Structure formats: C-alpha cells, structure tokens
Amino acid sequence: MSGITLLEPGALAAGLAAIVLSAAAWMAGYHWRKRARAAYGDARLIDKFSDTLSPRRETFFFCGYALAVAFISLAASSPVMDGAAVRVRAGTTEVVVVTDVSLSMASEEYRPFMPAREGVRAEDVAGPYGSRLDFVKLAIDARILPALASNRLGIVTYSGLGFTQAELTHDHASLRWILRHWMPIGGAPGNGSDFASGLMEAVRLFSSADEAAESPSAAEAERSRVVVLFSDGGFTGNALELADAIAALARHRVRLIVVGVGGDQPSTIPVYSPSGELRGNLMRNGQPVLTHFDERPLLALQDAAGGEYFRLAPGEELSIEWASMIAGERVEIAQRHLYIFPLSAAMFLLACLQMRGVFRRTTNEKESG
Numbered sequence: 414m415s416g417i418t419l420l421e422p423g424a425l426a427a428g429l430a431a432i433v434l435s436a437a438a439w440m441a442g443y444h445w446r447k448r449a450r451a452a453y454g455d456a457r458l459i460d461k462f463s464d465t466l467s468p469r470r471e472t473f474f475f476c477g478y479a480l481a482v483a484f485i486s487l488a489a490s491s492p493v494m495d496g497a498a499v500r501v502r503a504g505t506t507e508v509v510v511v512t513d514v515s516l517s518m519a520s521e522e523y524r525p526f527m528p529a530r531e532g533v534r535a536e537d538v539a540g541p542y543g544s545r546l547d548f549v550k551l552a553i554d555a556r557i558l559p560a561l562a563s564n565r566l567g568i569v570t571y572s573g574l575g576f577t578q579a580e581l582t583h584d585h586a587s588l589r590w591i592l593r594h595w596m597p598i599g600g601a602p603g604n605g606s607d608f609a610s611g612l613m614e615a616v617r618l619f620s621s622a623d624e625a626a627e628s629p630s631a632a633e634a635e636r637s638r639v640v641v642l643f644s645d646g647g648f649t650g651n652a653l654e655l656a657d658a659i660a661a662l663a664r665h666r667v668r669l670i671v672v673g674v675g676g677d678q679p680s681t682i683p684v685y686s687p688s689g690e691l692r693g694n695l696m697r698n699g700q701p702v703l704t705h706f707d708e709r710p711l712l713a714l715q716d717a718a719g720g721e722y723f724r725l726a727p728g729e730e731l732s733i734e735w736a737s738m739i740a741g742e743r744v745e746i747a748q749r750h751l752y753i754f755p756l757s758a759a760m761f762l763l764a765c766l767q768m769r770g771v772f773r774r775t776t777n778e779k780e781s782g
Contacts, residue, residue: 417751420491428486432479439475443468477766484759488752501740503563507581507622507636508739509615510557512549512596512643515572515606516695517704519598520645521683522676522727523548540689545674549643550592552672552725557641558585560736567618570596573603573649575614581622607650608642608714612658612669615640619665638667639739642714645675646707659718669720670738675706676727 419425512518524543527535528551535543558566566588567581578600579591601611619638640662648655662669681694681701694701708724715722723733 417492417494420493422490424486424489424491428482428489431486432482435479435482436475439471443471474766477762481759481762481766484755484762488754488756488759490752492751492755494749494751500560500562501564501736505564505636506561506639506740507565507567507619508557508561508639508641509567509569509581509618510553510641510643511569511571511575511608511611511615512546512553513572513606513608513611513645514546514570514596514598514600515604516598516682517606517645517647517675518546518549519544519682520675520680520704521547522680526728527551541683541685544598545645546596546598548674548725548727550596552643554589554592556733556735557739558588560739561585565622567615568592568596569611569614569618570601571606571608571611571614572599572601573605573607573610574601575607575610575612576601577614577618581618605649606644606647607654608644608648608710609650609655609658612640612642613654613661616658616661616665616667619667637740638665639670640667641670641672641739643672643674644711645704646673646709646711648710648714655714656717659714662718669715669718671711671715671720671722673706673708673711673722673724674726675704677706679703679705 519541521541521543523545524535524538527543527547529535530538530542541547553568562585563583565581565583566579566585568578568588568591570576570578578596579588582588680703682704684692684695686692696702706726712722714720721738723738725733
C-alpha cells in the first residue's frame with residue numbers, strides 16, 4: 414500500500430503554534446469585549462443590535478477557525494503519496510534491447526490485443542499488424558523508453574546474425590522512428606534464431622561506448638548496464654558461441670533480462686501482398702508453416718547467465734514496472750501531491766464561517782424593522 418509522506422513536516426509545528434497563540438488572543442478578546450459591553454450600557458439594548466456574547470458559541474467559532482488553520486498547515490506540509498517507480502534516475506543506466514526479427518516473429522497472435530492504429534481497430538487494420546515483433550516494439554515504445562528518460566538505449570536485432578539498429582543514444586525520438594520504420598521482419602542478416610549473436614552485438618555496443626569515452630567520469634563508471642532480450646524461443650546458433658556471449662556479459666558486468674513473447678498454441682504466419690492484402694499463410698510442402706513459443710532455450714539462458722526471465726503472452730497487460738525491473742533502486746518514484754485536499758477544506762470552512770456575519774446582519778435588520 415502506498416504511504417503518505419510530508420515533505421515539510423515543520424509546517425505542522427508552525428500551525429500548532431499559530432493555533433495556541435490564536436486561542437490566547439481569542440480568549441483575551443472575548444474578555445475585553447465582555448468588559449466593554451458591561452461598561453457601555455444596558456445589556457438588553459446592546460444584544461438587540463449585536464451578537465450576544467456566548468462562551469459556547471465563541472468556542473464553536475474559534476474551533477472552526479482553528480480547524481481551518483490546521484488544514485492550511487497540513488497543506489503547507491506538502492503531503493505526497495508514493496506510487497510506482499516511473500523512470501530510471503537520469504544518467505544511471507544504459508540499456509541495449511536485443512530482439513528477434515526472424516520469420517516466426519511475424520505470427521500475429523497479438524493483433525486482438527494491440528491498440529487502434531489511426532482510429533482503426535486492431536482487428537480491422539489492413540496489412541500486417543499485431544505480430545510478435547509489433548508487440549515487442551509496443552513494449553519498447555510505450556514502456557521501456559518512458560522508463561529510461563534521460564538514459565541511453567541502443568537496439569540490436571538478430572536472425573542468423575546480430576545487427577545494430579541503433580547505437581546507444583539519448584535521442585529517444587530517433588529510436589521511436591527506427592521502431593516504426595526501420596525494424597521489419599527479416600531485418601537482420603541470415604536465417605534462423607541465434608540470440609548468441611545478438612547478445613555479442615549488444616556487448617560490442619557497450620564496448621564501443623567505452624572506447625568513445627576517452628576518460629570516463631566516476632559517474633559513468635558506476636552506470637549499470639542491462640541487456641533486455643525479446644525472443645519467442647528457439648535457438649539455432651552454436652552452443653560454444655552462446656557460452657562466449659554469456660561470459661562476455663559477465664566480463665562487462667551486464668545484467669540480462671529475458672522476455673519471452675508468443676502464445677502457447679502453434680500459430681500460422683500470414684503472408685501479405687506489397688499493398689497490404691492478405692494472401693494466406695506461409696506454406697511449406699503444401700502445408701501451412703506453424704510456429705510456437707519455445708521457452709526451454711530462454712530458461713536455459715536465464716539460468717546460465719544468472720539473469721531474470723519474464724513472459725509476455727498474448728492477452729497479458731504490459732504491467733511490468735520496467736523502471737524497477739531494469740534499474741532496481743535507481744529509480745524515481747511517482748508522487749501524487751495531496752495539498753489540494755486540506756487547502757480546499759480550509760477555504761470551504763473559512764467561507765462558511767464568514768457567512769455567519771451576513772445571516773446575523775439580515776436577522777438584525779428584520780428585528781429592527
């Protein structure tokens with residue numbers, strides 16, 4: 414449960430002191446007015462044209478003003494409610510996203526769960542949409558990039574070989590352009606699904622960043638480095654090369670997060686014309702080619718690299734707290750400022766207390782008339 418924190422707790426002490434001083438002043442004023450009325454003349458004549466001095470009523474109205482002061486001091490203490498981690502602290506983390514772009518990633522299991530495009534429902538969008546790769550791009554665009562504001566991110570794709578789509582950069586607008594226009598199925602060299610090559614390419618990105626920084630500062634040296642691997646499973650690479658890639662991650666102190674995408678049931682791979690017309694499914698030997706999510710290589714990779722594993726199956730929400738998952742404690746926590754509630758209560762209470770003068774004046778006018 415989210416807790417409430419006071420950013421300026423000293424304001425409560427100031428409010429308490431104000432209430433105590435006001436109480437003393439109010440009591441002194443009450444006794445002064447009581448003596449003045451007694452010295453002025455006939456109490457019945459005075460009461461006809463002014464409020465009767467009543468200890469109970471005076472106490473009631475003072476409590477109203479004291480409560481208003483308490484609300485104002487509470488608002489001045491700046492209460493905030495802590496929420497979820499919203500972003501990684503600036504300059505503390507570097508991330509390379511490695512994603513499979515092989516043919517199996519064209520399966521459109523995620524179409525029913527994708528957002529509308531240009532006002533058209535996902536189910537009615539013409540042309541390829543809602544593939545495993547589209548879902549990965551959505552996760553990067555809508556979740557990972559916002560979580561990494563003011564931190565560098567690079568993108569590597571792989572099929573038979575790894576390919577750098579984007580060097581490590583703070584230019585997230587350019588990364589979004591690449592996601593939308595420059596990451597197609599088959600956009601990496603070769604055939605198959607060799608995530609070992611993709612991981613080695615990610616390590617090379619980090620190494621290139623080190624070489625570009627001729628004299629890295631202490632802050633740069635303390636940055637954490639993370640590879641987020643998106644894959645629908647399967648591994649067609651070499652086991653020795655995979656072992657080399659895992660060793661390289663450890664040597665460069667790169668943390669690995671593996672995210673599995675794809676459904677549990679075998680699915681077809683749609684084929685579209687250049688104009689976006691559906692022509693059917695990919696066929697081989699007269700039979701439709703089926704692809705299915707293969708989790709075993711991903712779990713083995715997670716175990717061998719000492720990484721973390723998450724599954725994003727079709728229909729599941731993108732509810733992962735990416736900032737916390739990527740950066741641990743190096744995050745900024747969302748805070749909801751609550752001062753408006755006690756401040757509004759104080760304003761409403763003061764308005765009600767001031768209205769008593771209007772009603773009393775109207776009553777006196779009627780009685781004198």
